[in-house]
Amino acid sequence: xxxxxxxxxxxxxxxxxxxxxRDAMRRLMKNRAAVAGGxxxxxxxxxxxxxxxxxxxxxxxxxxxxNYAGPSAAHPLGCDFMGRDMLSRLIYGARISLAAGxxxxxxxxxxxxxxxxxxxxxxxxxxxxxxxxVDIMYAFPTLLLIILLMVFFKSSLSVSGVAAxxxxxxxxxxxxxxxxMFFIFLGIGITSWLGEARLVRGMTLSxxxxxxxEAARAIGVPRRRILFRHVLPNVLGPAIVAQALQIPGFIxxxxxxxxxxxxxxxxxxxxxxxLSDGYxxxxxxxxxxxxxxxxxxxxxxxFNFLGDxxxxxxxxxxxx
Amino acid sequence: MEKNVLLQVEGLVKHFPLRKGTFRRSxxxxxxxxxxxxxxxxxxxxxxxxxxxxGKTTAGRSILRLLEPTAGRILFRSRRMAEAMSAxxxxxxxxxxxPRQMHALRRDMQIIFQDPYSSLNPRMTVxxxxxxxxxxxxxxRGSAREDRVLEVLTAVGLKAEHMxxxxxxxxxxxxxxxxxxxxxxxxxxxxxxxxxVSALDVSIQAQVLNLLEDLQREFGLTYLFVAHNLSxxxxxxxxxxxxxxxxxxxxxxxxxxxxxxxxxxxxxLVSAVPVPEPDITVERIILEGDVPSPVNPxxxxxxxxxxxxxxxxxxxxxxxxxxxxxxxxxxxHRSEELRLQPARSK
Numbered sequence: 001x002x003x004x005x006x007x008x009x010x011x012x013x014x015x016x017x018x019x020x021x022r023d024a025m026r027r028l029m030k031n032r033a034a035v036a037g038g039x040x041x042x043x044x045x046x047x048x049x050x051x052x053x054x055x056x057x058x059x060x061x062x063x064x065x066x067n068y069a070g071p072s073a074a075h076p077l078g079c080d081f082m083g084r085d086m087l088s089r090l091i092y093g094a095r096i097s098l099a100a101g102x103x104x105x106x107x108x109x110x111x112x113x114x115x116x117x118x119x120x121x122x123x124x125x126x127x128x129x130x131x132x133x134v135d136i137m138y139a140f141p142t143l144l145l146i147i148l149l150m151v152f153f154k155s156s157l158s159v160s161g162v163a164a165x166x167x168x169x170x171x172x173x174x175x176x177x178x179x180x181m182f183f184i185f186l187g188i189g190i191t192s193w194l195g196e197a198r199l200v201r202g203m204t205l206s207x208x209x210x211x212x213x214e215a216a217r218a219i220g221v222p223r224r225r226i227l228f229r230h231v232l233p234n235v236l237g238p239a240i241v242a243q244a245l246q247i248p249g250f251i252x253x254x255x256x257x258x259x260x261x262x263x264x265x266x267x268x269x270x271x272x273x274x275l276s277d278g279y280x281x282x283x284x285x286x287x288x289x290x291x292x293x294x295x296x297x298x299x300x301x302x303f304n305f306l307g308d309x310x311x312x313x314x315x316x317x318x319x320x
Numbered sequence: 321m322e323k324n325v326l327l328q329v330e331g332l333v334k335h336f337p338l339r340k341g342t343f344r345r346s347x348x349x350x351x352x353x354x355x356x357x358x359x360x361x362x363x364x365x366x367x368x369x370x371x372x373x374x375g376k377t378t379a380g381r382s383i384l385r386l387l388e389p390t391a392g393r394i395l396f397r398s399r400r401m402a403e404a405m406s407a408x409x410x411x412x413x414x415x416x417x418x419p420r421q422m423h424a425l426r427r428d429m430q431i432i433f434q435d436p437y438s439s440l441n442p443r444m445t446v447x448x449x450x451x452x453x454x455x456x457x458x459x460x461r462g463s464a465r466e467d468r469v470l471e472v473l474t475a476v477g478l479k480a481e482h483m484x485x486x487x488x489x490x491x492x493x494x495x496x497x498x499x500x501x502x503x504x505x506x507x508x509x510x511x512x513x514x515x516x517v518s519a520l521d522v523s524i525q526a527q528v529l530n531l532l533e534d535l536q537r538e539f540g541l542t543y544l545f546v547a548h549n550l551s552x553x554x555x556x557x558x559x560x561x562x563x564x565x566x567x568x569x570x571x572x573x574x575x576x577x578x579x580x581x582x583x584x585x586x587x588x589l590v591s592a593v594p595v596p597e598p599d600i601t602v603e604r605i606i607l608e609g610d611v612p613s614p615v616n617p618x619x620x621x622x623x624x625x626x627x628x629x630x631x632x633x634x635x636x637x638x639x640x641x642x643x644x645x646x647x648x649x650x651x652x653h654r655s656e657e658l659r660l661q662p663a664r665s666k
Binding site: 210211212214216217219220221222225229230234 | 427442444452456
């Protein structure tokens with residue numbers, strides 16, 4: 001029978017040391033949705049990093065003749081209200097979105113892990129005070145807080161045209177040099193480490209009570225080494241996964257802020273800003289909102305699939 | 321302190337305060353260990369038995385100062401501490417040791433845990449787990465450390481190729497061997513075995529018990545063997561201490577304890593040991609009720625609400641813990657008059 005393939009004699013399995021990370025990688029590669037998400041993201045990252053070579057046109061300059069132009073051979077995705085090539089702007093816009101997602105997650109990760117680890121490991125009064133602080137921060141509505149922060153940054157720090165002085169000036173200069181991205185990072189970073197801190201604290205508490213920590217104490221391992229060699233590595237996996245799952249949220253924050261005009265400075269393209277530029281003419285020129293909206297959706301899907309895949313790979317016992 | 325006594329525990333108490341309310345004031349305490357006395361001679365195995373929650377694990381951990389004892393003295397004749405070795409010295413009081421002394425003492429007293437799954441760090445290789453004690457005590461580096469780790473792994477029945485693997489690649493019995501290797505790599509004198517076989521399959525239990533006995537002979541180890549399985553304890557220990565609700569109720573050599581129990585609780589425990597002999601029928605004593613809460617233990621003898629021999633004195637006065645002769649210690653008002661039923665034997 002043709003469909004019965006001859007089975008290859010199985011090679012004797014070599015006893016290779018398998019770390020948990022390598023095991024997780026193997027499981028991740030078996031998850032098709034996650035791999036698809038990963039491939040999409042790789043393409044996006046490639047395009048974003050090499051935007052200068054990939055994008056067919058400049059993102060700042062357009063031709064008046066091409067205002068609102070629909071898709072054509074020269075401009076596959078059409079042009080926006082200023083005749084700028086949509087494809088090029090989308091590609092450059094990926095930089096902002098990905099950067100917002102990654103930097104947001106990274107900042108939240110660093111602050112959250114440090115805070116949670118200290119709080120959980122030292123316990124007692126330290127823990128109590130630190131967690132009450134988190135509780136208070138939690139009471140603010142995140143989005144509102146980000147909006148307020150952005151308004152504050154934009155209005156009081158970036159004095160347009162006038163070179164501000166001192167610390168404020170430095171901040172606003174950095175922000176201007178980054179096309180308005182810096183304050184987005186800052187806003188997201190300040191507000192989004194709380195969940196991570198709580199998670200890491202909880203994990204630390206549970207790891208701290210395991211027998212291998214007790215064994216380490218019985219051996220006479222110094223506290224610092226227990227913290228970094230025994231507790232931290234066991235907390236890191238879930239902490240990373242949690243932040244990977246947060247990335248889509250951060251991308252959405254950026255898009256939203258840019259949409260309401262608190263994000264990047266024009267002419268820096270961001271998907272959220274493209275949406276906001278396009279929605280006025282949405283009825284007659286639907287492509288203006290279609291592409292950036294699609295770009296956001298696909299990116300979010302990709303991150304979600306990959307994030308879920310990573311989570312499942314690290315914890316195969318947990319089923320959805 | 322006798323010359324060959326390695327560890328002498330006097331009046332060890334461990335209370336866990338219960339904190340409640342906004343200001344976390346301590347209102348009551350769990351009296352996990354409520355004053356125990358025992359000693360262990362060099363090279364012997366002292367079994368410590370009792371039902372769940374009687375404080376036997378807490379006692380073991382307090383002796384190693386993994387838990388801070390509330391009161392009592394833990395005199396330990398550490399091989400490496402000069403003042404402990406001088407003539408007439410009572411040994412180091414572990415309960416009062418400074419952090420620096422404690423660090424040095426840890427080389428001589430180690431612990432083997434019950435759960436072979438949670439007692440090994442999943443992020444470290446076996447080589448790193450067993451080598452860590454050498455690292456933190458600065459005893460061997462590089463290839464010398466590796467050699468030593470390999471030596472210990474071989475002694476517990478593992479192989480060189482296992483060194484680079486991670487704990488999740490091993491079976492329960494193998495993992496327990498890794499835990500034993502970690503405890504032995506520092507060449508300790510005293511090893512507290514905290515229910516080392518309770519989490520293993522019965523077939524593996526025997527292997528690990530035999531290994532522990534072999535290692536004891538080979539390295540001259542002294543064991544404090546905490547367990548709730550009387551058959552296991554009977555097999556491995558030379559002397560047995562029976563705990564009930566934070567106190568030792570009886571302590572005697574294994575033969576005596578089983579042949580001539582002097583405390584009603586021991587009698588009940590001993591009667592529950594199954595004997596693989598269908599013809600033997602001896603009355604099995606079933607204790608009524610539950611173990612009272614260690615937060616407010618009953619007055620007098622802790623055991624009186626469940627004791628079928630209890631008299632008025634038992635309700636009001638705590639019995640003294642005394643030697644009936646030949647190191648048969650017991651804490652019961654009626655030890656001398658009662659004729660209790662010995663263990664069934666083949």
